[in-house]
Amino acid sequence: MSRIKLLPETLASQVAAGEVVERPASVVKELVENSIDAGATTIEVGFQRGGISRIRVVDDGCGMDRDDALLSLERHATSKIASAADLAAITTLGFRGEALPSIASVSRFRLATREADEVAGTEILVNGGRIEAVRDAGEAPGTQIEVRSLFYNVPARRKFLRSETTETRNIEHQFSLQALAHPAIGFTLVREEKTARQLPTTTSLRDRIRDLYGPELLEDLLEISARDRAGIHVRGWIGHAGVSRQTRGQQFVFVNGRAIDSGILSTALREGYHTALMRGQFPVTFLFIDLDPHEVDVNVHPAKREVRFRDPAGVREAIVQAVQRTLESGRSEWRQKFSAPTNVVAGVPEAMSPPANSSSASPPSAIGKESSSFGVMGRDTVRPSTFVTPDQAAALEARLESSVEVMPPSTESEISSRPDQQFQIIGVLNRLYVLMENSDGLVLVDQHAAHERILF
Structure with missing residues (x-):
């Protein structure tokens, strides 16, 4: 039978x-x-x-x-x-x-x-x-x-x-x-x-995001400037550098209007953020990829949650470039907000500088080295641009106190008139993050990311 x-x-x-x-x-x-x-x-x-x-x-x-x-x-x-x-x-x-x-x-x-x-x-x-x-x-x-x-x-x-x-x-x-x-x-x-x-x-799409997640989230997003690369159109919104979640709950990716889960696209997003995303965190993204239907196969999963690309490297590169370009465009406002005052450089104005042949003058090489690393913004305040350890922070504060003492009263008042741009070092966390504060609140500086930002 x-x-x-x-x-x-x-x-x-x-x-x-x-x-x-x-x-x-x-x-x-x-x-x-x-x-x-x-x-x-x-x-x-x-x-x-x-x-x-x-x-x-x-x-x-x-x-x-x-x-x-x-x-x-x-x-x-x-x-x-x-x-x-x-x-x-x-x-x-x-x-x-x-x-x-x-x-x-x-x-x-x-x-x-x-x-x-x-x-x-x-x-x-x-x-x-x-x-x-x-x-x-x-x-x-x-x-x-x-x-x-x-x-x-x-x-x-x-x-x-x-x-x-x-x-x-x-x-x-x-x-x-x-x-x-x-x-x-x-x-x-x-x-x-x-x-x-x-x-x-x-x-x-901006209005739909606002209706679903509120206007607060929109303030943390940057719009991707739509651009085609080899027939691949990338658009949408992504989070500012540093805006992340512990899960992929707000990492949305759509291909030709279809929500999908793709390891290739997740990896491309992480490459685009690079050091702007902490390890173990996931970006907030509303990413839309439009391409020729012949270039993508959606018939590979019973629930149609996964797709295959004919040119996965091209799709990955298009996403990486779009994310990097968008993050770079959003850094200009950040740099303007957190930059040092332009009228205070390395401590003393030119009118009060000691004579060049004075015995108390610092060697030119030492002055140039110190001024290139730190800009004085007020008593006990610095703007770090390289790695800082707790011992270096204490020594730095001592040097800054001695440099501020020679400032005339007019310069001191001029500096204090800009409290919103002053930073005060609180300490170093886990020998990695420099904790600073200003009028806007607490600021954490990743020394490794800041070092790479300056070098590259």
Whole structure:
């Protein structure tokens, strides 16, 4: 007797659902991407109990007639591609035709859709992959999909779901990804029958970031000056030098409007930041990469979270250059804010300088060496430009006290009139960071990074 058997259609769909539908957030992702591909301008996402009890996605897209609605529940039925050539240049978010039948096979599923020029729409009820009812529906133009009791017929999958709080957080993260990738679409998030977020349509990524994360984060971001390199267009916003997080929670990367996880791109970001990013920290980025669809393969991961580039070195180099160029443009304001006063150099004005042939004068080489390393900005204040140890800091303060004593009263008052530009050394932390303060607050200087900044 043959031991190999053909799986029933329902069981085959449940097996396929294991790759497409990992958790409630996966359902939200697939349904929202279908709405975006349908040309929707507003999308509403609602859920209860972390999406385990109920998920509902409503859009105002093109809708479907009855034949298309029924066909959409068949495996590998799609309107996105029709040939192998289309698979080599995918321009839509969905293309496999697996999402709807996979979701319907592990839930109690309802689909209601209507085209704009039709009088009546279509409603289809599916229970565990079996169609139970098909009837007319008087819905608004667009599509509504409701998923209840997710994994009710696959208890092995349901027991591995996380807590409702964790699943809620995953859905909100997926909602934010889609909203960031498509600011021209209005998004609404309804949690437990209460509106949690309402994002209006906008043409600016800056406005969408502000709506999602607040104006405070925008103050820490720099806009990437859009520029093409060998057909690779890099745009978006990145954090200032020193703005980082302990996780990749705010490191968003999109390729042709699709949120992805890529080790190549993460490495490129770190190379672009170089010493501007502390070890173990991750940058805050809203990075968008647009390139020819023929140059990227998105059909390499079941959940489409990973992609392959035809020219990964070129993509990496484009990101590194864009990040370095953006960070360099943001340093001018930083340098102006933290630079020493221009009218005080090495201690004493020319009118009060001792004669050149005076026996008390310091050797020219010593004066030049000291003035090139430190600029006097007031009593006990210095601006470090090289490595400083605790012993050197104490010796430096003693030298500065002796140099300030010869200053005339007018110079002292002139210096004290600029307290916002004065720095006072507090100490050295772990023989690495110089702790200083001024009127703006506490400043930590990485001696290694500062040394490289001056040398290179």
